[in-house]
Amino acid sequence: MTDNTIRIGNVEITAVLDAGASAPCQALFPTITLDQWEPHKEHLGENGKTLTISISSYLIRSAGKTIIVDTGIGNKDRPFFPAGRLPDALREAGAPPESIDIVANTHMHLDHVGWHTTKQGDAYVPTFPNAKHLFNKGEYEYFTQPDIAQQNPQIIDCVLPLKDAADIELTSDEYKLTDEVTVIQTPGHTPHHQSFVIRSGGEAGILWGDVCHHPAQVTELWSPMFDLNPEQARETREKVLQKIEDENLRLIAGHFPYPGFGDIVRVDGKRYWRGL
């Protein structure tokens, strides 16, 4: 097993890096001063003013199914983001796009559905031709409203083209992908943002999407500018962190330093992220 794979009981989870992006701290967290960042500078760039966000997807092998959660930024020429390389990274991990049974996502922002389709000339075709594509029903209904879709290019070029070209299922708030992988609701970042809880062989973990974008948020609970409902996102952050501690969950965090596997530890009463 390589460094980008962990096991939780019988479930194998492989981190697959699509892309990464750096930005000034204050571009992502406009209300947080550089002084407030000072205690977290080990997770900042050398100048102490920039942070790097990984864009990782996770390949989950559970109960005979090959699942991908989140599909990165894609190849759609988005401003500020380099094109991703998820299909190549999946091939390198021994799971070419044709082998994926289920495509799921934590939410429908542009860095989580980017490779649901591939741009070929002027057309957008499914990247995972043999997969069932799961979307939370409430999240899908919110983002495909015409006025919201107009403000979210990924809905136009990564989600709507699947309608007639792929197998789509709209899922409930507590959907079970397999007996080992269940969805829980973690709203705030988007209205129906969800996380995936994995339980197998007495071990457990949580894949939490954008509950936090950066390790400092584990300690500080700050909301970045992308949270659609910052107050609810902060409440969710606190609740999920408490759940991780209470249930001793391994953490899988796609925007944290790749591969994003880690634990929550307490030092002098404060929570910190510690990578594996």
Ligand SMILES: [Zn+2]
């Ligand atoms: Zn994200």
